[in-house]
Amino acid sequence: MKVISMKEAISEYVQDGSTIAIEGFTAFICFSAAHEIIRRGIKDLTLCRMTPDLIYDQMVAAGCARKMVFSYLGNPGVGPLYCIRRAVEKGIPRELEVEEYSHFGMNCRYMAGAARLPFFPLRSYLGDELSRVNPKIKFVESPYDAKPIAVVPPLNPDVAIIHAQRADAMGNTQAWGLLGSQKEVAFAADHLVVVVEEIVDESVIRSDPNRTIIPNLVVDAVVHQPYGAYPSYVQGYYDRDNEFYLNWDRLSRDEGETRAWLDEWVHGVKDWEEYLEKLQEQEPDIWQRLSPGEAYSEPVNYGEYK
Amino acid sequence: MAMADYSPSEFMIASSASALAGEKVVFVGVGLPGVACNLARRTVAPEIEMVYESGVFGARPARSPLSIGDPTLVSGAALACSQNDLFMNYLQAGRIQVAFLGAAQVDRFGNLNSTVIGDYHKPKVRLPGSGGACEIAIHAQKVFLIMRLKKRAFVEKLDFLTSPGHLTGKAGEREALGIPGSGPQLLVSDMGIFNFDGKTGEMTLTGLRPGVSVEQVQDEISWTLKISPDLKDADAPSSEQLRIIREQLDPKGIYSK
Numbered sequence: 382m383k384v385i386s387m388k389e390a391i392s393e394y395v396q397d398g399s400t401i402a403i404e405g406f407t408a409f410i411c412f413s414a415a416h417e418i419i420r421r422g423i424k425d426l427t428l429c430r431m432t433p434d435l436i437y438d439q440m441v442a443a444g445c446a447r448k449m450v451f452s453y454l455g456n457p458g459v460g461p462l463y464c465i466r467r468a469v470e471k472g473i474p475r476e477l478e479v480e481e482y483s484h485f486g487m488n489c490r491y492m493a494g495a496a497r498l499p500f501f502p503l504r505s506y507l508g509d510e511l512s513r514v515n516p517k518i519k520f521v522e523s524p525y526d527a528k529p530i531a532v533v534p535p536l537n538p539d540v541a542i543i544h545a546q547r548a549d550a551m552g553n554t555q556a557w558g559l560l561g562s563q564k565e566v567a568f569a570a571d572h573l574v575v576v577v578e579e580i581v582d583e584s585v586i587r588s589d590p591n592r593t594i595i596p597n598l599v600v601d602a603v604v605h606q607p608y609g610a611y612p613s614y615v616q617g618y619y620d621r622d623n624e625f626y627l628n629w630d631r632l633s634r635d636e637g638e639t640r641a642w643l644d645e646w647v648h649g650v651k652d653w654e655e656y657l658e659k660l661q662e663q664e665p666d667i668w669q670r671l672s673p674g675e676a677y678s679e680p681v682n683y684g685e686y687k
Numbered sequence: 688m689a690m691a692d693y694s695p696s697e698f699m700i701a702s703s704a705s706a707l708a709g710e711k712v713v714f715v716g717v718g719l720p721g722v723a724c725n726l727a728r729r730t731v732a733p734e735i736e737m738v739y740e741s742g743v744f745g746a747r748p749a750r751s752p753l754s755i756g757d758p759t760l761v762s763g764a765a766l767a768c769s770q771n772d773l774f775m776n777y778l779q780a781g782r783i784q785v786a787f788l789g790a791a792q793v794d795r796f797g798n799l800n801s802t803v804i805g806d807y808h809k810p811k812v813r814l815p816g817s818g819g820a821c822e823i824a825i826h827a828q829k830v831f832l833i834m835r836l837k838k839r840a841f842v843e844k845l846d847f848l849t850s851p852g853h854l855t856g857k858a859g860e861r862e863a864l865g866i867p868g869s870g871p872q873l874l875v876s877d878m879g880i881f882n883f884d885g886k887t888g889e890m891t892l893t894g895l896r897p898g899v900s901v902e903q904v905q906d907e908i909s910w911t912l913k914i915s916p917d918l919k920d921a922d923a924p925s926s927e928q929l930r931i932i933r934e935q936l937d938p939k940g941i942y943s944k
Contacts, residue, residue, distance in 0.1 A: 407756020453818030458754030469813040483817040485774040507864045508851030509821050514807050559741045560769045
């Protein structure tokens, strides 16, 4: 059994100065973990994510971060990330060091990290200026055709936090939808916390092994946190709350309003359950509004080989 | 057709969709390119497979996606995969025929900046950064740019080069750097259509949105614009294209108004 609470997981695995990756590309973004980190006042973090999204915008605004490693700074489909911009452009609430890649560059860093390779080659950074401003992007000569090829170093976060649909109590984790770099960062991290919508019996996992993306082998802890990725989404469970993303675009432009939001919605509640209650008080039908309806896959026959 | 029968955005969507005639594999962004690709699939390119950098091949979105990571892209798609898979085996392997890009700044050779305004280390405006744009610019067989004309976007010199176009315009420059894709071939704007000269790589005005003058276009561009000797009025959106945009693809007019 590896099932623990979010408070226990964050207290055990995230400390001041840690390098962490809470991944998930638009989907599966574990805001419940981020809010607990903010509530605990953890600071000097190095935050790694392809798309910092609202989750790191909130953490940067709360003063948790010293540095960010990323490839695209945007509120997806909406606009900029104003809190991160304030930190980078004006040092508010503190200076934020940035280490920047392209999407595939970040993927390759996770792949090298996962496989414990010294670097990963990719045919990127040709003619552009990213390698000029990021000295970690280097070029080596291919031993096979003597031509230069870009390489990026492994990224091995101290801890990764991955959200998914379901896991068993040992941490065998299944996910479907946009898989992003979830598997790679899970294998790259020194410690892994998996946060799920449902804990299911081991037999459910074993009935569909191809859907398991992370084995218990690399999982340190499992947290059961329904709606834990809100306001992002979990395929088949709840849709992204686009209203929230639009509202954040408005309120995050102002430092004071952002702080007031964090005070009310993060510091002002004791845990995620209380946050969800507060959300539902504000909008009783929120989960009906975000319900995705049903579209089941056809079952497959794995066979019974005795 | 009277001048006010369609919006500049509808002109951009319809022109981009028409340019996809016969294409089979397109890398889609959100917003105008997304609407354009869906329009092309319903008209000139019924076999087109829409690929999203979020890890989707053969998307059949039931609603207009709100981002490139919208869950509607997964339901009903031919395949959903990791982003490593998508970037490595689809894009880097050269399997994407056309990709759409836009940016905060473009220069006359179709090089793009989506990283910073001002100095990189002390930016005046910190923009999103590359995301997949740099890789798309390098690996897509062809790149179509889609941008509204604005003097501060169509600049003499980029503040930062995020995604390579035709670089300095010297023949063979991309090949010499080992860039496989052919770079920007088309730029669709709200005021006209541009191609990139095969020899010099320079953006060249080839079609005006009906009712727009060369002077109006030049006013929104920081360098002295190259004009095709065959310049003509671009096609206005057809009534069929407009019907599909308004009734099916963007009934609320989020992108097309």
